[in-house]
Amino acid sequence: MFDFPRAIPDERGCGDREPGGVYVESGLSPYGRPLEHFLFDPPLPLPAGVDLVNKPCLWQRVDPETQEPVLDLETGRPVYDLLIHIGAEHYEYAPDYVEESRRLGASRRLNANLDLSLLTRRSHMLLAHPKAIIVPWRDLTLPE
Amino acid sequence: MTIDDLAEFDFHRSSLTERLKMARLPGPILTQILAGKISQEVTRQMVRLTSTQQEQVAHLAQQGEDITAERIKGVLRAQINTGLAPVQTTLTHAWAGIPEPHVHLTSGNGYTPTTAMEEGTTCASRSDAPLSPAQVLSILGRFEPQTSANPGLTRVGMLARVLIKELQIALREHTVQPTSTTATPEREVIHV
Numbered sequence: 112m113f114d115f116p117r118a119i120p121d122e123r124g125c126g127d128r129e130p131g132g133v134y135v136e137s138g139l140s141p142y143g144r145p146l147e148h149f150l151f152d153p154p155l156p157l158p159a160g161v162d163l164v165n166k167p168c169l170w171q172r173v174d175p176e177t178q179e180p181v182l183d184l185e186t187g188r189p190v191y192d193l194l195i196h197i198g199a200e201h202y203e204y205a206p207d208y209v210e211e212s213r214r215l216g217a218s219r220r221l222n223a224n225l226d227l228s229l230l231t232r233r234s235h236m237l238l239a240h241p242k243a244i245i246v247p248w249r250d251l252t253l254p255e
Numbered sequence: 256m257t258i259d260d261l262a263e264f265d266f267h268r269s270s271l272t273e274r275l276k277m278a279r280l281p282g283p284i285l286t287q288i289l290a291g292k293i294s295q296e297v298t299r300q301m302v303r304l305t306s307t308q309q310e311q312v313a314h315l316a317q318q319g320e321d322i323t324a325e326r327i328k329g330v331l332r333a334q335i336n337t338g339l340a341p342v343q344t345t346l347t348h349a350w351a352g353i354p355e356p357h358v359h360l361t362s363g364n365g366y367t368p369t370t371a372m373e374e375g376t377t378c379a380s381r382s383d384a385p386l387s388p389a390q391v392l393s394i395l396g397r398f399e400p401q402t403s404a405n406p407g408l409t410r411v412g413m414l415a416r417v418l419i420k421e422l423q424i425a426l427r428e429h430t431v432q433p434t435s436t437t438a439t440p441e442r443e444v445i446h447v
Contacts, residue, residue, distance in 0.1 A: 161338070
């Protein structure tokens with residue numbers, strides 16, 4: 112069993128963990144790259160047809176050029192990533208979740224019916240926030 | 256009457272929105288839905304298609320083709336994969352400089368010092384730089400699946416698989432020296 116950094120089980124913007132729930136998590140290491148390294152900057156839109164609200168899903172990673180499945184070099188099996196929605200009702204803006212992750216690590220509840228055996232060490236958690244892309248940017252005013 | 260008006264009468268807003276989208280599907284698709292040839296589940300998936308994809312499905316329906324759940328699922332998957340391409344590309348670039356997680360079982364936090372081989376991979380961006388074993392493994396890993404589809408490459412495929420196995424063993428044992436003779440880059444760490 113690998114021993115990765117764990118998230119801190121403290122109360123979060125979306126509340127406390129529920130007994131019996133299935134959670135995916137990642138703690139932070141004092142080493143490595145800053146959290147900002149893992150942000151999409153500029154943020155990218157979700158593809159049309161993706162509905163993640165309350166529906167985290169596993170998505171098979173494909174080569175962006177050939178559309179062929181990306182295989183795990185150790186196991187030869189396809190690599191699956193987790194696509195997860197961060198709700199604006201609990202985290203109004205994307206930085207709210209970023210700052211929480213900086214403090215407590217990332218932790219999201221999953222649907223217990225997901226086939227988690229598809230996840231490997233090469234899987235990524237891809238988090239999407241509805242306000243990550245500022246649509247009415249023309250309406251914004253410069254800070255005083 | 257708007258959706259807001261209907262919502263005031265306790266109709267579920269998201270359900271109304273979905274039904275409205277269903278009603279706006281192209282004519283040939285609606286004809287098949289009304290004829291009972293397309294299930295509600297498949298219709299729900301079609302709503303998620305772009306208008307271009309919907310038109311293509313409508314064209315197929317017009318030609319008398321069966322609009323099956325599998326077909327729609329395939330179209331939707333291809334659409335999402337195409338949309339995720341920029342994400343995958345960004346991820347590929349963002350993680351390119353980060354060595355693979357050779358996490359030790361006894362490690363407390365996932366921190367792992369880089370090996371000579373991993374350091375070799377950080378020199379990969381220069382086109383004239385020699386390839387490290389990890390890069391060769393990566394290239395072979397992408398190439399090998401193609402050999403099974405081509406009978407002329409059967410023997411090449413077998414040799415590729417043998418080479419992949421040998422490289423994996425060598426990488427695991429960390430005994431191969433880096434092929435690059437350039438200055439050793441600053442030590443990288445794993446961050447999970």
